[in-house]
Amino acid sequence: FAPWDDPDQTPLIRFENVTKRFGDFTAIDNLSLDIYAREFFALLGPSGCGKTTMMRMLAGFETPTEGKIYIGGQDMGPIAPNQRPVNMMFQSYALFPHLSVYENIAFGLRRDGQPKDKIEARVEDMLRMVRLQKFAKRKPHQISGGQRQRVALARSLAKEPKLLLLDEPLGALDAKLREDTQFELMDIQEKTGTTFVIVTHDQEEAMTVASRIAVMDEGRIMQVATPDRIYEFPENAYVADFIGDVNLIEGTATPSGEDEVTITWAENQQPIRAKTQRKLATGQKVFYAIRPEKVGISKEEPTDVVNKAKGRILDIAYLGNLSTYHVQMPTGEIIKAQSANTRRIARRPFTWEEEVWVSWNGTGGSVLED
Numbered sequence: 603f604a605p606w607d608d609p610d611q612t613p614l615i616r617f618e619n620v621t622k623r624f625g626d627f628t629a630i631d632n633l634s635l636d637i638y639a640r641e642f643f644a645l646l647g648p649s650g651c652g653k654t655t656m657m658r659m660l661a662g663f664e665t666p667t668e669g670k671i672y673i674g675g676q677d678m679g680p681i682a683p684n685q686r687p688v689n690m691m692f693q694s695y696a697l698f699p700h701l702s703v704y705e706n707i708a709f710g711l712r713r714d715g716q717p718k719d720k721i722e723a724r725v726e727d728m729l730r731m732v733r734l735q736k737f738a739k740r741k742p743h744q745i746s747g748g749q750r751q752r753v754a755l756a757r758s759l760a761k762e763p764k765l766l767l768l769d770e771p772l773g774a775l776d777a778k779l780r781e782d783t784q785f786e787l788m789d790i791q792e793k794t795g796t797t798f799v800i801v802t803h804d805q806e807e808a809m810t811v812a813s814r815i816a817v818m819d820e821g822r823i824m825q826v827a828t829p830d831r832i833y834e835f836p837e838n839a840y841v842a843d844f845i846g847d848v849n850l851i852e853g854t855a856t857p858s859g860e861d862e863v864t865i866t867w868a869e870n871q872q873p874i875r876a877k878t879q880r881k882l883a884t885g886q887k888v889f890y891a892i893r894p895e896k897v898g899i900s901k902e903e904p905t906d907v908v909n910k911a912k913g914r915i916l917d918i919a920y921l922g923n924l925s926t927y928h929v930q931m932p933t934g935e936i937i938k939a940q941s942a943n944t945r946r947i948a949r950r951p952f953t954w955e956e957e958v959w960v961s962w963n964g965t966g967g968s969v970l971e972d
């Protein structure tokens with residue numbers, strides 16, 4: 603049982619019908635969400651969707667206009683920021699420039715008046731964890747951006763918070779370092795058992811690090827699920843489109859039998875046949891979402907696949923391990939198909955303007971309501 607599937611588990615964090623308004627602008631709109639202990643939870647969404655506001659309310663820097671936030675079952679309403687079992691690591695992880703790496707990590711422990719030997723032991727532990735023992739004496743300007751990020755993380759974890767909030771923690775790092783640091787973060791989260799809530803607008807980052815993701819848009823949650831469910835079973839067109847690459851085909855549904863539906867979409871094209879658990883009305887407008895990697899491409903008409911359409915290659919993106927083809931239907935719709943470049947190709951297998959078939963099976967995609 604994952605904790606979120608277990609009805610007997612109490613969440614560590616609960617947002618209960620939380621609304622946050624700034625003047626007449628609604629930043630968070632009647633939002634409810636449970637996050638469990640030991641999760642690595644990602645708030646994902648475009649700029650301005652309310653991610654940082656969620657974090658600031660958790661930390662106590664903002665107060666909900668309506669609704670309640672609980673941490674460990676306790677209503678946070680009357681609890682001051684410094685009394686909450688929360689630590690927040692900001693995007694610009696503000697280290698003290700005049701203090702050494704060691705002293706930066708020790709800072710909070712000293713301020714709490716902990717005994718000297720205990721502080722020493724804890725800082726050594728933290729330095730080991732982020733692999734910066736050799737850098738203990740350096741000042742922040744004498745280490746790299748990635749190393750500074752690790753110092754900030756060590757400092758945030760030194761006091762063993764139950765909950766660490768990370769607002770775009772890797773935003774300042776370049777792509778390669780960012781990737782490495784994602785794995786380090788996951789490693790550290792697992793070792794310490796701290797609950798991490800991370801804010802990011804980078805869907806790949808969320809997919810990599812998170813146990814679950816909340817996809818947000820305009821102050822609302824569009825879906826909360828594990829990365830694989832979000833990718834394979836998006837609940838709506840917004841999520842399908844926001845996460846990864848997708849064909850979103852607009853059409854009209856005709857339910858046929860228990861869990862089957864046909865979708866009329868383009869003139870002179872065979873309707874799409876799909877499986878769905880949704881109860882749809884005849885004539886209802888729907889979106890059919892299918893990932894490019896689930897769509898095959900061939901010169902000959904495929905005989906063993908239920909969905910197929912003939913078009914012309916408009917664009918080819920060669921990505922090394924695979925190629926993505928944009929195939930345009932005579933009526934203008936474009937379907938993206940992908941094929942793996944498993945063999946070395948002296949010549950591209952398909953060329954621009956070539957007539958090809960795209961095809962996919964009946965369980966490859968999702969039927970989404972408008």
Ligand code: ATP
Pocket residue numbers: 624627629647648649650651652653654655656803
């Ligand atoms: P980003 O990825 O750009 O940081 P975000 O998802 O974190 O975006 P928030 O910072 O939570 O977004 O802001 C959500 C919305 O609330 C934005 O439209 C923002 O302009 C607005 N907002 C945030 N703080 C305030 C404030 N103090 N006063 C007025 N509006 C605010």
